[in-house]
Amino acid sequence: MHDYDVLIIGGGAAGLMCAFTAGRRGLRVAVIEHANRVGKKILMSGGGRCNFTNTGTTPANYLSGNPHFCKSALARYTPWHFIEMVERHRIAYHEKELGQLFCDESSKLIVKMLMDECTAAGVRVLTSCGVDRVEAMGERDFRVHTAAGTFRAPALVVATGGLSIPSMGATGFGYELARSFGHAVLPTRAGLVPLTLSGTHQQRFAELSGVAFPVTAEANGASFSNQMLITHRGLSGPSILQISSFWQPGDALVLDLLPGLDALDFLEAQRAARPAAMLHTVLAEVLPKRFAQRLCEVWLTDRPMKQFTPPQLREAAALLQRFPVTASGTEGYRTAEVTLGGVDTHELSSTTMESRRVPGLYFVGEVVDVTGWLGGYNFQWAWAAGHACGGAVCA
Numbered sequence: 001m002h003d004y005d006v007l008i009i010g011g012g013a014a015g016l017m018c019a020f021t022a023g024r025r026g027l028r029v030a031v032i033e034h035a036n037r038v039g040k041k042i043l044m045s046g047g048g049r050c051n052f053t054n055t056g057t058t059p060a061n062y063l064s065g066n067p068h069f070c071k072s073a074l075a076r077y078t079p080w081h082f083i084e085m086v087e088r089h090r091i092a093y094h095e096k097e098l099g100q101l102f103c104d105e106s107s108k109l110i111v112k113m114l115m116d117e118c119t120a121a122g123v124r125v126l127t128s129c130g131v132d133r134v135e136a137m138g139e140r141d142f143r144v145h146t147a148a149g150t151f152r153a154p155a156l157v158v159a160t161g162g163l164s165i166p167s168m169g170a171t172g173f174g175y176e177l178a179r180s181f182g183h184a185v186l187p188t189r190a191g192l193v194p195l196t197l198s199g200t201h202q203q204r205f206a207e208l209s210g211v212a213f214p215v216t217a218e219a220n221g222a223s224f225s226n227q228m229l230i231t232h233r234g235l236s237g238p239s240i241l242q243i244s245s246f247w248q249p250g251d252a253l254v255l256d257l258l259p260g261l262d263a264l265d266f267l268e269a270q271r272a273a274r275p276a277a278m279l280h281t282v283l284a285e286v287l288p289k290r291f292a293q294r295l296c297e298v299w300l301t302d303r304p305m306k307q308f309t310p311p312q313l314r315e316a317a318a319l320l321q322r323f324p325v326t327a328s329g330t331e332g333y334r335t336a337e338v339t340l341g342g343v344d345t346h347e348l349s350s351t352t353m354e355s356r357r358v359p360g361l362y363f364v365g366e367v368v369d370v371t372g373w374l375g376g377y378n379f380q381w382a383w384a385a386g387h388a389c390g391g392a393v394c395a
């Protein structure tokens with residue numbers, strides 16, 4: 001039997017942050033990770049450069065059945081706290097856009113930093129260590145049976161993440177564990193994920209794979225302006241990934257193909273300036289040529305600008321500004337960056353992440369029903385939740 005003060009299942013962003021925060025307080029901490037290395041999602045994040053935080057983080061950047069839940073942890077561990085640690089470890093970084101901070105070199109440096117902090121705090125990290133069974137023997141007496149023996153502690157932290165990218169070690173273990181302790185788990189689904197098209201809708205976009213341009217994507221009252229990428233299966237790019245977290249099959253999805261431009265003003269000005277120009281030529285001024293061409297083959301009538309009557313021009317402008325997309329679904333957990341839903345926050349303390357049902361049991365990071373937008377917000381939640389728990393556990 002291995003005795004510890006805190007056992008953490010899952011050596012990802014939230015688990016490692018929680019581990020060294022608790023370890024610094026003199027607690028004996030063990031991290032149990034079933035994959036062959038810790039922080040695999042950190043390594044693959046941000047195209048290998050890890051978008052480790054967002055300086056503009058606010059609770060409004062998160063989706064949750066309980067939007068107030070994330071406030072306390074985010075307020076007590078801000079992006080600037082994490083940046084301070086990154087700078088202390090001399091990791092060079094840069095802002096890409098909209099407050100998103102990335103490593104100049106590699107995500108590996110973030111994992112190394114977290115592991116160095118764990119080592120300094122005396123945390124034991126076990127990898128390739130699968131969990132067979134978890135038992136609660138009595139109040140604050142947890143047993144975790146693993147391939148490396150049985151571990152015992154008065155505090156158990158579940159930091160097993162979400163379901164996305166199963167090939168990287170993602171499992172539904174945390175949700176099952178939560179349910180086995182009587183916790184409600186809100187329905188899960190893939191978020192920050194490319195959308196798929198099918199049938200005629202897909203055929204209409206076929207041959208445009210690889211074309212990218214800025215749009216404003218709108219669904220269920222949310223809207224995001226950024227690049228959209230047409231893929232051979234459907235639509236991707238930051239604007240689509242963002243809106244995917246707000247969209248569900250059957251919901252309306254509308255694109256403004258000319259964000260920041262009044263389409264009717266533009267078309268009227270072009271008709272006055274270039275009456276003989278064909279519509280596709282005019283649209284190619286503000287859209288990728290191949291997309292402009294396809295628009296005029298399928299959705300609009302291609303003719304010289306002077307031949308458009310005012311109502312026809314208004315109709316064309318309306319389509320450009322509110323282009324309806326019928327997506328059939330998402331690419332699912334295989335490519336999703338996050339999992340929406342998860343352990344219901346109503347039964348957790350927002351200051352410590354402790355279960356209100358089972359004293360000594362904690363849930364941190366993505367396994368909890370708090371999901372960030374694209375842009376470093378998900379790691380910031382993992383750091384903040386891990387820090388809140390690590391600072392409070394066994395107090």
Ligand SMILES: Cc1cc2nc3c(=O)[nH]c(=O)nc-3n(C[C@H](O)[C@H](O)[C@H](O)COP(=O)(O)OP(=O)(O)OC[C@H]3O[C@@H](n4cnc5c(N)ncnc54)[C@H](O)[C@@H]3O)c2cc1C
Nearest residue numbers: 010012013014034045046051161169173365366376378379
């Ligand atoms: C491709 C990709 C790119 C991303 N890029 C970014 C980005 O740039 N910025 C950003 O903010 N967010 C990004 N994210 C999201 C971010 O990675 C997650 O939100 C974050 O890692 C969640 O932290 P976590 O600790 O809760 O879970 P994870 O980091 O997923 O860690 C969970 C850990 O638990 C382990 N585990 C699971 N089940 C068990 C079990 N039964 N026993 C033992 N261990 C187990 C897993 O192997 C894993 O190591 C990205 C996600 C993906 C998939």
